[in-house]
Amino acid sequence: MLCLLLTSCLGSKVYRELLPQEPLPPTELASGLASLSAKDCGTCHVAIYDEWSESMMGQAWTDPVFQADFQERDELYVCRHCHTPVTEQQPELTVGIDRVLPSVKTSTVDNPHFQPELVDEGVTCVACHLQDGAIVGPHDDIEAPTRGGSSPSDRPEPPASAATRCPDTHRELEVWQAATGSSDDCVTCHMPAVDRPLMEGYPSRPGRQHTFAGSWEGDMLRSAVAMSLDGGELLVENRAGHNLPTAEPTHVLELV
Numbered sequence: 001m002l003c004l005l006l007t008s009c010l011g012s013k014v015y016r017e018l019l020p021q022e023p024l025p026p027t028e029l030a031s032g033l034a035s036l037s038a039k040d041c042g043t044c045h046v047a048i049y050d051e052w053s054e055s056m057m058g059q060a061w062t063d064p065v066f067q068a069d070f071q072e073r074d075e076l077y078v079c080r081h082c083h084t085p086v087t088e089q090q091p092e093l094t095v096g097i098d099r100v101l102p103s104v105k106t107s108t109v110d111n112p113h114f115q116p117e118l119v120d121e122g123v124t125c126v127a128c129h130l131q132d133g134a135i136v137g138p139h140d141d142i143e144a145p146t147r148g149g150s151s152p153s154d155r156p157e158p159p160a161s162a163a164t165r166c167p168d169t170h171r172e173l174e175v176w177q178a179a180t181g182s183s184d185d186c187v188t189c190h191m192p193a194v195d196r197p198l199m200e201g202y203p204s205r206p207g208r209q210h211t212f213a214g215s216w217e218g219d220m221l222r223s224a225v226a227m228s229l230d231g232g233e234l235l236v237e238n239r240a241g242h243n244l245p246t247a248e249p250t251h252v253l254e255l256v
């Protein structure tokens, strides 16, 4: 069904911008880390790992609905840019586009940095937390074993950023903030606040759950709309921080 979006992009400038301009650099390993795998992070950050594993971020690749769609799209390379965003998760690097119609044909080269065991991890921890060889997170006062740094929201846009211009949740957020005066952002709504230690044996800190709830979560979806009757008029208020529904272009919201 994502073909709707892709068809509308086919042959257009937007579609051509989906191509990586140059292959991504390999991810530098932070000192103190054994590997890029979420499983390693999970040996210390147990609670966060468990939440992430259950979330759509952790299942972005293994999710059967995604896999079915991906196969139907003939394993279109752009899907990997968001569903497995780290360089080491790419079996091949796309270096050119030979043909758009009737189906996309690309030129690829083998990726020398490919680590097959990372693919199933989908949007894995280091996609958000590793930058220039340093672990980035919200706390300024964190010491070993992993270095702290600026917030993950400071990360540069991923190479497929042109694709996000199709269902553009980020621009939608700006429109919603301007309309409502709210300063809530993606983290406020999608990563609920929690006080807990980052690892067993450490002091409690203000942190964020890694559940990344979306429209598939009942309470989250219910929180998105408020309905009231004003005389004969039904008022429907959008309380999601963006269009409702957003992102996945095939999602439809029915009010019954």
Ligand code: HEC
Pocket: 002, 056, 057, 063, 065, 066, 067, 069, 070, 073, 076, 078, 079, 080, 081, 082, 083, 160, 163, 164, 212, 213, 214, 215, 216, 247, 248
């Ligand atoms: C710009 C980033 C981006 C790209 C490119 C992308 N996706 Fe997604 N995809 C997402 C996000 C974000 C979600 C929503 C995850 C959630 O529900 O929390 C999603 C969800 C999905 C879902 C719904 C899964 C479910 O169980 O509900 C399917 C199916 C899917 N994507 C297929 C694809 C396919 C096939 C491609 C390539 C043609 C693709 N996506 C490319 C970001 C992307």
Ligand code: HEC
Pocket: 033, 035, 036, 037, 038, 040, 041, 042, 043, 044, 045, 125, 126, 129, 135, 136, 137, 138, 139, 140, 142, 143, 144, 145, 146, 147, 148, 149, 197, 198, 199, 202, 203, 205
């Ligand atoms: C050997 C245990 C261990 C491993 C493995 C580990 N961490 Fe940590 N991490 C810690 C400890 C300890 C802290 C600091 C806790 C404190 O001071 O409260 C920390 C802090 C952090 C922070 C907060 C940084 C900040 O500046 O706010 C992030 C983010 C983080 N780790 C992510 C990761 C990721 C991602 C991985 C895997 C790639 C990982 N960690 C692997 C133990 C570990």
Ligand code: HEC
Pocket: 169, 170, 173, 184, 185, 186, 187, 188, 189, 190, 213, 214, 215, 216, 220, 221, 223, 224, 239, 240, 241, 242, 243, 244, 245, 246, 247, 248, 251
């Ligand atoms: C005010 C709260 C709020 C803010 C701010 C917010 N969201 Fe959402 N988001 C929701 C709610 C509620 C839903 C479920 C309804 C829907 O699908 O639109 C949702 C759904 C989503 C979905 C769809 C997931 C799916 O399964 O279809 C994505 C992707 C998403 N948000 C991304 C973002 C991003 C990225 C940002 C920041 C740019 C953001 N959200 C900011 C509340 C918020």
Ligand code: HEC
Pocket: 038, 041, 042, 045, 048, 049, 052, 053, 057, 123, 124, 125, 126, 127, 128, 129, 137, 138, 151, 152, 153, 187, 191, 198, 206, 207, 208, 209, 210
């Ligand atoms: C989609 C991006 C994303 C992914 C994937 C992700 N995180 Fe985070 N993480 C964040 C953000 C954003 C914050 C900071 C929230 C804030 O306070 O503003 C954060 C905060 C943290 C912190 C600091 C403590 C806290 O609770 O805020 C740790 C530790 C951490 N993440 C570890 C991990 C580990 C381990 C994984 C994988 C199992 C992971 N993260 C996956 C985005 C991500």
